[in-house]
Structure formats: C-alpha cells, structure tokens
Amino acid sequence: MRLPRSTRSLMFTLSITAVVLLLGYTYLMTFPGHDTMWENPRFHFYVLAPSLLALAVSAIAVGWTGIRLRDMNVLMLALAIFSLNGFFLIHALATPGLLIHDPYHLAGAASQIGMTTCAVWIFLSTLSSDHFFVRMVSKHRERVVVGWTALVVLINVASLLDPDLSEYLPIHITPVNDVLALLTILLYLWAAARYYQQFRVVKFPLHAAMIVGSVLLVITEFVMVTTMMWTLAWWSYHVILALSALMLLSGIVAQYRSNLSITHAFHQEDSPLSSEQLRISISGSMRNLIAATETKDEYTAGHNYRVAMYGLQLARAMNLEPEQLKALARGGLVHDVGKIQIPSSILNKPGKLDPYERSLIEQHPAIGYEMCKYIGFMSEELSVIRHHHEKWDGTGYPDKLKGEEISLLARILAVADVYDALTSRRAYRDPWSQERALQVISEGSGTHFDPACVAAFIRLCRQGELVLPEASGQTYGTR
Numbered sequence: 193m194r195l196p197r198s199t200r201s202l203m204f205t206l207s208i209t210a211v212v213l214l215l216g217y218t219y220l221m222t223f224p225g226h227d228t229m230w231e232n233p234r235f236h237f238y239v240l241a242p243s244l245l246a247l248a249v250s251a252i253a254v255g256w257t258g259i260r261l262r263d264m265n266v267l268m269l270a271l272a273i274f275s276l277n278g279f280f281l282i283h284a285l286a287t288p289g290l291l292i293h294d295p296y297h298l299a300g301a302a303s304q305i306g307m308t309t310c311a312v313w314i315f316l317s318t319l320s321s322d323h324f325f326v327r328m329v330s331k332h333r334e335r336v337v338v339g340w341t342a343l344v345v346l347i348n349v350a351s352l353l354d355p356d357l358s359e360y361l362p363i364h365i366t367p368v369n370d371v372l373a374l375l376t377i378l379l380y381l382w383a384a385a386r387y388y389q390q391f392r393v394v395k396f397p398l399h400a401a402m403i404v405g406s407v408l409l410v411i412t413e414f415v416m417v418t419t420m421m422w423t424l425a426w427w428s429y430h431v432i433l434a435l436s437a438l439m440l441l442s443g444i445v446a447q448y449r450s451n452l453s454i455t456h457a458f459h460q461e462d463s464p465l466s467s468e469q470l471r472i473s474i475s476g477s478m479r480n481l482i483a484a485t486e487t488k489d490e491y492t493a494g495h496n497y498r499v500a501m502y503g504l505q506l507a508r509a510m511n512l513e514p515e516q517l518k519a520l521a522r523g524g525l526v527h528d529v530g531k532i533q534i535p536s537s538i539l540n541k542p543g544k545l546d547p548y549e550r551s552l553i554e555q556h557p558a559i560g561y562e563m564c565k566y567i568g569f570m571s572e573e574l575s576v577i578r579h580h581h582e583k584w585d586g587t588g589y590p591d592k593l594k595g596e597e598i599s600l601l602a603r604i605l606a607v608a609d610v611y612d613a614l615t616s617r618r619a620y621r622d623p624w625s626q627e628r629a630l631q632v633i634s635e636g637s638g639t640h641f642d643p644a645c646v647a648a649f650i651r652l653c654r655q656g657e658l659v660l661p662e663a664s665g666q667t668y669g670t671r
Contacts, residue, residue, distance in 0.1 A: 195397040195404075195446050202391065202400050206407055213411050213432060220425040221418075231422040233287045240284035240430065247437050248277040248344075254444055255337050262518055264330055265317055265398065265568030266444055271340055272313035273440050278344035279306030280433070282351050291352060298351060298358040300421075305363070307413050308372060311379035314406060318386040320565040321574055330570045373417045380406045380413070390566050396477045401443020408436040447477055482525060485532045488539055495612060500524030502608035503601075505659060506645065509652045510604070520601045522569065523576025527605060530560030530577075554589045557581055575599035580606050585639045603642040607633060607649050610640075626653060 196202035220226055255270030282302035285291055292298070319326050329336050351357060362368050384406035391399035415429035482496050503524045507517055531539060534556055538549045545553065561578035569577070579593060579602035586594030598606075614629035624632075630653055637646040652658045 195400045195443065197395055197397070197400070199388075199392055202388075202403065206404055209404065210407055210411065213408075217411075217415055217425060217428065220423075220428060226425065227420065227423060229422045230424055230427060233289050237284060237287040237290050240287075241281065243434065244277045244281040244284055247441070248274050248281060250441060251277060252337070252341055254441065257448070259333050259337065261448070262515075262522060262570050262573070263568040264321055264326055264333075264570060266448070267333060267337070268313050268317035268329070269398075269402070269440060269444060271337070272310045272317065273437055274341065275313055275344065276306050276310035276433075276437060278348065279303070279309060282306075282348050285348070285352055286355065292355045297364060298355045301358040301361050301363045302351065303416060304369070304372060304376075305361075307409070307416070308376045308379075310409065311376045311383075314383045314402070314409075315379045317402075318383050318566075321569055321571060322565055327571055369417070373413055376413050377410050380410045384410075386566075393563060394477070394481060394567060396567065397446035398443045398477070401439050401446065405436050405439040405443065408432055408439060412436055478526065481529060481532070485529050488531065488534075488536045495616065496525050496528060498612045498616070499527065499605065499608045502611055502658070503605045505657070506604050506608060506649050506652060507601070509657070510645070510648050512600075516572070516601060519570065519572035520576060520604065523573035523601060524605055524608070526560065526564060526569075526573075527577050527580050527609070528556065528560065529563060530556035530558065533559050554581070558590045572599070572601055576601050576605050578602075580609055582606070583640045584642055588640075598642075600642075603645050607641050607645050610636075611649070 196205050251270045251274035255267055255274065258264070258267030258270055279302050283299045283306065286298040286302060288299070316325065316329075321327070321330070363372060384403045387399045387402040387406070390396070391403065412429050412432045415425060415432065419425040419429065486495065500521055503520050504517060507520050512520070534552055538545065538552055541549065557578050557580065561574055564577055565574055576599070579588075579591065579598050582588035582591065582593045582598045582602060583606075584595060584598070584603070586592050611629055611633060614624045614632060615626060617623045630650055633641065633646055634650060637643045649658075
C-alpha cells in the first residue's frame with residue numbers, strides 16, 4: 193500500500209476511508225435483520241487467534257529493530273501494536289465454548305484493555321524525546337521491551353488458567369466502560385493530531401500511517417462498544433481492527449524499507465568505515481530530509497555525511513562504545529537539518545553576514561533539535577544536533593554551554609564540523625589545506641574545542657589515519 197506523501201492526499205485518503213467505514217457501520221446497524229446473530233465461534237477462534245499471534249510476534253521483531261536503530265518512535269509504536277494484538281489474543285482464545293466456558297466477560301475485557309493500552313503507547317510515542325518518560329524508556333529500552341512482552345504473555349496465560357480473574361476488572365460496569373472508551377478515543381485523536389503536525393513538516397510515511405491508523409482505531413473502538421456480539425456490525429470491527437494493525441506496521445516498514453542497521457559497520461573493528469556503511473544507517477525518509485536541507489545550500493553538498501564520517505573516525509580513535517558511535521552517526525547525519533528553515537539567500541550569501549543574518553543562522557541547531565525530538569531521535573543524538581556549535585569556553589550557541597556541560601558526542605562533532613567546513617569549498621572562500629585547517633583547530637583547543645578531542649584528532653591526522661569519506665554521489669551544510 194502506498195502511503196500519502198502530501199497533506200492534501202493524506203486528508204483525502206483519511207476522509208474517504210472514514211466515510212466509507214462509518215456509512216458501512218450505519219448500514220449494518222439499520223438494515224432489516226441487523227440484529228441477527230451470526231454466531232460462529234470456531235471461525236472467530238481459528239482465524240483470529242493465529243492472525244493476532246502473528247501480528248504480535250511481528251510487533252516484537254519491529255520493536256527490537258527500533259532498539260537497534262535507536263528510534264524511539266518505532267520502539268513505542270511496536271509496543272502499541274504488540275499490546276493491541278497481545279490482549280486481543282486473549283479475546284480470541286476466550287471464545288466461549290472452545291478453550292474456556294466464560295460468559296463473554298473475559299473476551300470483552302481483554303479487547304477493551306487491548307484498545308486502551310495501545311492508545312496509551314501511541315500517545316506516549318507523540319511525546320518529545322527530551323520528555324522524562326521517553327528518556328527513561330530510552331535508557332532502559334531493552335528491559336522495557338522484554339518486561340512488557342513478559343507481562344502481556346503472563347496475563348494471557350493467567351487469564352486462560354483462571355478466566356474469573358477478569359471479574360475483578362469493572363470494565364463492564366457503567367459508567368466505567370463509557371469513561372474508558374471515551375478516554376481511549378481521545379488518546380487516539382490526540383495522537384492523530386500530533387502526528388499530523390509533524391507530517392506537515394517532514395512528510396514521513398510513518399506519520400501518515402499513524403494518522404490513518406489512529407483514526408481507524410477510533411472507529412474500531414466506537415463500533416466495538418456500540419454493537420452486540422455476533423451481529424454483522426460486531427464482526428465488522430474485527431476487520432477494521434486488522435486494517436488498523438496492518439496500517440501501523442506498514443508505516444514502520446515504509447519508513448525503513450530502504451534502511452539497514454549500522455550495527456554491522458561497527459562490529460567489524462578492523463575494517464575501514466565507508467560512506468556506504470554510514471549511508472545505510474538511516475531511513476530513506478530521513479535521507480530525503482537531509483537532501484532537502486543541502487539542496488538549499490549548493491556549497492555544502494555531502495557536508496552532513498563527511499562530518500558524520502570524520503566524527504566517527506575521531507570517536508573510534510577515542511575508544512567510544514559502539515552504541516555511542518551509532519548515536520554520533522545518526523546525530524551527525526542530521527546535525528544541520530535546522531537549516532531547512534533558514535532562507536537560501538542567507539545560506540548562500542558570498543559576503544559577510546550582518547548581525548541579523550548571523551542571528552538567523554545561529555537558530556538552526558535549536559530548530560533542528562525541535563524537529564528531531566518528535567521523530568524518534570534519542571537524547572544522545574539530540575545533544576549532537578543542538579550543541580555542535582557550543583564552544584569549550586562557553587561562547588558558542590544556542591545555550592552557551594561550557595566545558596563538559598557539552599556532551600562528548602557534540603564536542604567530537606564540533607571538531608569534525610569545523611574541519612570539514614575549512615577543507616571544503618564555500619560561497620565565500622576556496623577550500624583550505626589540511627595543515628592550515630589543523631592549525632586553526634589546534635589554536636582553538638581550550639577555547640572553541642575540547643582539548644582531548646583536538647589532541648586525538650590531530651594525532652589521527654598526523655598518523656595518516658583520517659580517511660577522506662568516499663564520494664556519496666548525493667547532495668545531501670556550515671557557517
């Protein structure tokens with residue numbers, strides 16, 4: 193399925209889908225014989241249970257991919273999909289008359305819990321990466337995935353062993369059921385609105401899928417709580433539910449279908465880093481965003497790649513851990529993404545910038561930070577994006593951080609950023625030689641740069657171990 197790539201096509205797709213589903217629901221609720229019981233528990237069990245199990249397993253695989261890719265959006269959306277399908281699996285397994293003899297309460301309670309927990313995780317995925325809860329999940333992400341998976345599996349087992357456990361949940365009691373349903377719908381609508389705000393900026397397929405998927409889940413919840421079991425309208429919400437889960441999964445696949453993990457590049461300690469290994473560390477959607485940034489500045493084609501590559505070589509020389517290298521790669525590749533909102537006339541100005549123009553340029557780290565904190569980047573990457581222009585003596589921008597207040601990854605990238613800027617052609621000068629660039633960097637030790645980073649970078653260059661990044665063939669810069 194091709195996901196919308198513009199706000200107009202997204203709203204058109206969303207409107208048509210919602211209208212068709214709601215008209216179909218209205219027809220099923222009003223046509224003669226709409227209350228006829230289409231009771232087929234075996235079909236419900238043998239079709240629904242394997243499908244939900246497969247979707248739940250797929251969600252865990254996607255969640256683990258989110259961990260490897262350091263993408264918090266993917267991670268939490270995977271937990272949302274797993275919650276939806278994991279609890280609905282209880283709904284399927286609790287089909288009356290097959291595995292257990294339950295008067296429908298367990299099946300109903302499980303389906304509502306699945307809808308609500310999914311809504312909570314999707315809502316949490318809309319929070320910025322610097323939110324305390326997201327930072328906590330990011331820090332313990334492997335434990336969160338394993339723990340939540342174990343909890344859902346445990347609840348499945350316990351529910352089947354003792355179906356009466358569901359009686360302790362007053363989900364079927366009014367007004368508790370109405371309040372829970374309303375809360376669930378509001379969480380999905382909130383998430384759809386937040387993802388729409390981000391889609392207008394970055395046009396990522398993941399955001400389009402989340403908008404459509406969240407609206408489908410709103411319709412699913414509405415149909416689920418307003419229909420009688422075994423009627424045609426009740427059967428229809430199972431179809432909408434399946435479409436919702438597939439939409440969410442397809443969004444993640446579309447986002448990363450051209451992506452390969454960069455883990456491979458860092459496990460080969462003796463192999464030189466190549467631009468190809470670096471290029472596959474981000475999604476095709478993110479590469480498009482980088483390309484849009486650098487297209488505005490004709491003199492900085494490939495700057496993001498080169499800076500990230502230089503930074504990685506310096507980081508490896510300073511013996512950073514593989515996870516830090518991944519964070520540096522992702523942050524380095526988009527460190528100048530905020531320039532997409534800076535006028536091209538300023539980015540390409542051949543002469544000296546006036547104070548107003550300089551003030552605009554100095555906003556790009558904060559702009560990039562605000563963009564990236566809502567699209568899955570973790571705090572380590574965000575520090576690189578926001579603080580790569582901070583200086584050791586506290587005179588940098590945008591936050592005037594000083595010394596070790598600046599993250600080590602940002603301090604490393606600052607050296608790489610300036611080195612590439614000096615040795616590349618710019619609108620206002622020709623490229624400098626390596627010796628001249630190293631002299632400037634050396635003079636900035638203790639004022640502009642972290643002395644330890646400077647020493648390691650100069651040693652890397654003097655030993656002839658700094659590799660010029662291979663040409664990427666792309667136009668994916670720095671004043």
